[in-house]
Amino acid sequence: MTTATVLQQILNALSLGAIYAVLALGLAIVFSTLGLLNFAYGELVTVNGYVMWLAVSAGLGFWAAAGLGVVAAVVFSLLIELTAFRPLRGASGPAVIFSSFAVSVIIQNLIRNFVSPRPQGIAVPGWMDGVLTVGGLRFPVLSVVTIAVAAVALVALSALLTRSRHGLALRAAAEDFAVTRLMGAPANRIIGMAFALSGMLAGIAGFLWIARRGTVNPTMGFTPLIQAFIAVGLGGFSKLSGAIYGGFLVAFIEVALQVALPAALRPFTMAFALMVVVVILFFRPQGLARAAEGRLA
């Protein structure tokens, strides 16, 4: 393998990792606040995708459609909180798992019945499919855009969490929800913020993911949910920054296996990737992030 291919694969892994990191962070932010997984998280990506598809079909520009998709994901995330989480606050964990899972099934079937069970294409602007050539190295524009968008999202989120009082409250709530309320921070506001941010991150990651695939279909949210879940597990549930490391690690494992595995085994990349994850978690059951380091709560 030449240096150029290695560099290109690293860029590929970085851009895939950027998507996974943003996705995982969106899942982790709700988990850290409520201690509950949102099983309808993948449907945020789906809703984002179908709103984008509708907007593009209606003649809206690609970026305007992407913006609308992110807004839709935020709104939908807040709706999930209102319908699947809030009425069951204080109920057992499994009850909330089932209610969020139900939302996921309902959305998939609504799309199957009212749109189509088949994939729909979203035309990505030509320039995004292009390639930048710098000093003999070829960089896909989409990878560069993906890394840039994800980097901006992560920096903005980190600034929000460390600079604003609401971000501070979110980090405090991730550690001790009851005491955060004792400080006068309303529970509903904190949980609402967590879901809104979760929707925003899912929307941004979803947009980058869709730009990569170019299609939307009813079950498209499943892979992002699983990848985010693995990334969060790998990074460690105790810290938000763990989700970011986990996201990049999952992508590097995936890309490395795609390159290393013989063609006949390539369809089973995911299975091999999960084996690697199992081995890592066998030695580090708490995940990679240690509880005491880092600042991202």
Next chain:
Amino acid sequence: MLDVQGVSAGYGAVQVLSDVSLHVDEGEVVAVLGANGAGKSTLMNTLVGIVPARTGTISFLGKSIRGWKTEAIARSGLTLVPEGRRVFSALTVEENLRMGAYGHRDRTAAANDLVELLERFPILAQRRRQPAGTLSGGEQQQLAIARALMSRPRLVLLDEPSLGLAPVVVEVVFELIRQLNEDGLTFVIVEQSVTQALDVSDRVYVLAGGRVVAEGTSEEMTAAAERLEASYLGGNE
């Protein structure tokens, strides 16, 4: 200031508090004493709405606060420094303090309070950029109290402030309570270390089995305790 009448509370099928009544006047330090499991922490958690009261009335500053959300009670001026301090260990000392002022509408006042508190607690000023988890137990207790003060409370409930602290440090914490009380702040202190609590308080309630079994001024209680101790030690009463 705080008036509690006939309150009962518990968790699920377990009733912890039965028919508890007590009152706290402005400027007082009131101690709630009792053995482990007497219901002291449950009482504190009930007063701030973490545990719902099943019966009775709780009024604070003339308003009925029973059934209010914790955050609303905190904003009305009644706050709790919980058992075990529960500082936000991943947040810095300063972030913990800023979090304490979350319910504050007036940002400039909160910023001034922060400066004032850092002067009052030099140890916290020294460590303001450190994660609170790196502080010692005594420092964390001071931080927990300072964090509560950031909300400009009228009444502070302290749940076991001496828990797990070295005797010298306990001395510091109680001295702090004394000073803050002289400055006009009202306290309710839950304690297992009876001597310290009697020393700092004006009045005492004794809880046993979730009920108030005795109440009186701290002087009366101290005298009674001394008589009891003397009789145990074979003194001639």
